[in-house]
Amino acid sequence: MKKLLVLCLVLALSLTMLAGCGKGSGFELALVTDLGTIDDKSFNQGSWEGLKKYATEHNKTYQYYQPSEATNAAYLEAIDLAVKGGAKVIVTPGFLFEVPVYMAQTRYPDVKFVLLDGEPHTEDYATYKTEANTLCILYAEEQAGFMAGYAAVKDGFTKLGFQGGMAVPAVIRYGYGFLQGAEAAAREMGLPEGSISVMYNYSGDFAATPENQARAAGWYQSGTEVIFACGGAVGNSVMAAAEASTGKYVIGVDVDQYAESNTVISSAMKMLGNSVYQALEAYYGNKWDGGKTWVLDVNNDGVGLAMDNARWRSFSKADYDALYKGIKDGTYKINNASDISIADLGLKYVTVTEVAD
Amino acid sequence: MNTLFFLIQQTMFFTIPLLVVALGGMFSERSGVINIALEGIMIMGGFCSILFISFMQDTMAGQPLLLLAILIAMISGAVFSLLHAYASINMKADQTISGTALNLMAPAVSIFAARMIQPSGVQQIQFTNTFRIAKVPVLGDIPILGDMFFQNVYLTTYIGVAILIIAAILLYKTKFGLRLRACGEHPQAADSVGVNVYRMRYAGVMISGALGGLGGLIFVVTTSTNFNATVAGYGFLALAVLIFGQWNPWRIALAALFFGFMKTISATYSSIPWLVQLQVSGYVYKMIPYIATLVVLVFSSRNSQAPKAAGVPYDQGAR
Numbered sequence: 001m002k003k004l005l006v007l008c009l010v011l012a013l014s015l016t017m018l019a020g021c022g023k024g025s026g027f028e029l030a031l032v033t034d035l036g037t038i039d040d041k042s043f044n045q046g047s048w049e050g051l052k053k054y055a056t057e058h059n060k061t062y063q064y065y066q067p068s069e070a071t072n073a074a075y076l077e078a079i080d081l082a083v084k085g086g087a088k089v090i091v092t093p094g095f096l097f098e099v100p101v102y103m104a105q106t107r108y109p110d111v112k113f114v115l116l117d118g119e120p121h122t123e124d125y126a127t128y129k130t131e132a133n134t135l136c137i138l139y140a141e142e143q144a145g146f147m148a149g150y151a152a153v154k155d156g157f158t159k160l161g162f163q164g165g166m167a168v169p170a171v172i173r174y175g176y177g178f179l180q181g182a183e184a185a186a187r188e189m190g191l192p193e194g195s196i197s198v199m200y201n202y203s204g205d206f207a208a209t210p211e212n213q214a215r216a217a218g219w220y221q222s223g224t225e226v227i228f229a230c231g232g233a234v235g236n237s238v239m240a241a242a243e244a245s246t247g248k249y250v251i252g253v254d255v256d257q258y259a260e261s262n263t264v265i266s267s268a269m270k271m272l273g274n275s276v277y278q279a280l281e282a283y284y285g286n287k288w289d290g291g292k293t294w295v296l297d298v299n300n301d302g303v304g305l306a307m308d309n310a311r312w313r314s315f316s317k318a319d320y321d322a323l324y325k326g327i328k329d330g331t332y333k334i335n336n337a338s339d340i341s342i343a344d345l346g347l348k349y350v351t352v353t354e355v356a357d
Numbered sequence: 358m359n360t361l362f363f364l365i366q367q368t369m370f371f372t373i374p375l376l377v378v379a380l381g382g383m384f385s386e387r388s389g390v391i392n393i394a395l396e397g398i399m400i401m402g403g404f405c406s407i408l409f410i411s412f413m414q415d416t417m418a419g420q421p422l423l424l425l426a427i428l429i430a431m432i433s434g435a436v437f438s439l440l441h442a443y444a445s446i447n448m449k450a451d452q453t454i455s456g457t458a459l460n461l462m463a464p465a466v467s468i469f470a471a472r473m474i475q476p477s478g479v480q481q482i483q484f485t486n487t488f489r490i491a492k493v494p495v496l497g498d499i500p501i502l503g504d505m506f507f508q509n510v511y512l513t514t515y516i517g518v519a520i521l522i523i524a525a526i527l528l529y530k531t532k533f534g535l536r537l538r539a540c541g542e543h544p545q546a547a548d549s550v551g552v553n554v555y556r557m558r559y560a561g562v563m564i565s566g567a568l569g570g571l572g573g574l575i576f577v578v579t580t581s582t583n584f585n586a587t588v589a590g591y592g593f594l595a596l597a598v599l600i601f602g603q604w605n606p607w608r609i610a611l612a613a614l615f616f617g618f619m620k621t622i623s624a625t626y627s628s629i630p631w632l633v634q635l636q637v638s639g640y641v642y643k644m645i646p647y648i649a650t651l652v653v654l655v656f657s658s659r660n661s662q663a664p665k666a667a668g669v670p671y672d673q674g675a676r
Contacts, residue, residue, distance in 0.1 A: 037468070207587070210371050213579070222360075222628040236581045240486070260583070356640075
């Protein structure tokens, strides 16, 4: 009896495998997820939506692949899998793909790679090389952060908080942009020097934990009015803390997070889907821009502030348009360095209290 | 003064889930089954109850919904723990391995199920927190005490305290408790006087499952706005609390309070002026609970209160 069962199983298995072979071409567009899953309400999801949109509009087959763990080897394995699955373009969201793509771009010269938020390099950062089949897309986070800080101060807040995740360059640029935005708004409004205070912390993770909730609750309790939560699920802890107090707000990050909590007043966004869509459009329009790095900013709708579902008290769409234009035409100069300290930003109107992890 | 009230309220958010889960672990280990699956059980309990909340929150809200969710969490935790019970009691499997299996399985199952069940097809389960009690009527107006314990609280805080008292009575003042402890210390002796060791161990594991599941719900409700298939290692932390508390309910309560307070300090010291002035690194506060656990283990290893038969599958034939 047992033997019969085993035989049946083997037969069934081999049949399904054969059926898989018969299918042929496979999936033309592929996305390999980084830490987290396809619906992380952040990087993976944002870029996946762009890919899906292009694929359905242009009738292409598409699929995503999730690495078994967050190591270069596992990422590379997932890329191998995507290529075997027939991928012509592989989208890799996140700086964690810098090393895997560096290796994959030479291994598969016929496959195109779209690397978001990073540039391929070797593991020791010694060699940076972007081959002709790779397109890198970077974002001007400091501009998105700037808008968030500016809008918060314009909206009447004076006690702000910045809760980052891991202190990676993208997060740091968000944070520094946020501070500079608050500074610019305070100067414009003629507030006295040192009138804006900012609590500033990197939690060192991207997770919702009681520690993150308690830290945010502490800030709210000691007077902080709005916290820019810039670290994936860390934001959910900050929202939980805001919900447990009255009249406290959160600024979301990367995608419009208004639906996650009523306390989300707006979000500093990267137009991830947009950029993936643009890259795919370029590929199929024979305008593949390989070997280059696109830095997406206000000039090509790469970053922005969520206004459609915003809950600002007085900051209006007109204010936002003026701000957007100001950044575009250079009225506002934003420092985009991430390897300097806060003191180097030369803030006068904003006092920053740095909180160690 | 406000800072003090705030600290106490926050400490409760940390302490209660740790306390409830550690008490659960206590019942299991006192019956002779090591339960390192607490983390996985918390995840399953949190998953089922938060899913329930997210489906029901359009029709009901507040404390009735929370009470029902608590029931769901406890049932689902107990059911999930049955896997551990069956493997380690009936099949006499290595309890560490079966516990680990549950820990690995829980997040995977909850992600898969969340995607299958939810119309949106995503793994996070959103919920609206309508459970916080800004102020308990009457009691909240008591000066000082009211501020400390009856404002800005969750119903689960009181349930946690009630569970502590019930657990202590159950373990030390009832026939059931005596038999349970006997099964963890010397199951052969218990069997020889007619106690059904298998049944007692099943009871121990299922109580730990119910409390673990409840702990998962409390953890998620107080610290996030969605459930994302994780409880951030608090199941393992509860194990540390259990050992620190030497398998005694009152000591476990003290240990949970200590852990909770130190965790609160390490997370919020930036908002407490006199702690900022001390200029002590936040890392020090973070380390203290773990260093304390190690110290306690070093000093208590000689006369450890660990149940003698914990971790040893009971074999009736080997009597």
